[in-house]
Amino acid sequence: MTHTAVSFVENIVVACFTEYISHLHHLPLFFVSDHRYAGCYNDSEADRDLPVRKGGPYPPHECAELCMKDGYKFSGVQNGGRCFCGDSYGKHGAADETDCRLHCDGWGTANCGGEIANAVYLSEPGINDSLNQKKYMQVL
Secondary structure (H helix, E strand, O other): OOHHHHHHHHHHHHHHHHHHHHOOOOOOOOEEOOEEEEEEEEOOOOOOOOOEEEEOOOOHHHHHHHHHHOOOOEEEEEOOOEEEEEOOOOOOOEOOHHHHEOEOOOOOOOEOEEOOEEEEEEEOOOOOOHHHHHHHHHHO
């Protein structure tokens, strides 16, 4: 194949993949850089599950980077991109995945948790993606 033909094929593949991904926006994000999706978890305004607030709105990958940079093990986005950090999560129990499907403010169709539910991510460089693949298949 010539360079032009390869570029043409690459453009078609990218266009098809982008169209396919655009239809999956209703699913939670499972792969965010080196951050593994842990699930959707309930929160309480009186007793935060992830106690350190970083503001926002941030998309999940930016929130996770902020938390990891400050040494926290977990990050969570909720209600359109409010970012929270902590070293543990889940004290209010798991929420249904449908509770974590609000779009991120200003970030297109990316998912940013729920009104009072965190989409929680674990920051661990070099993680094994097999757990994410299993969760992804359960959602489908």
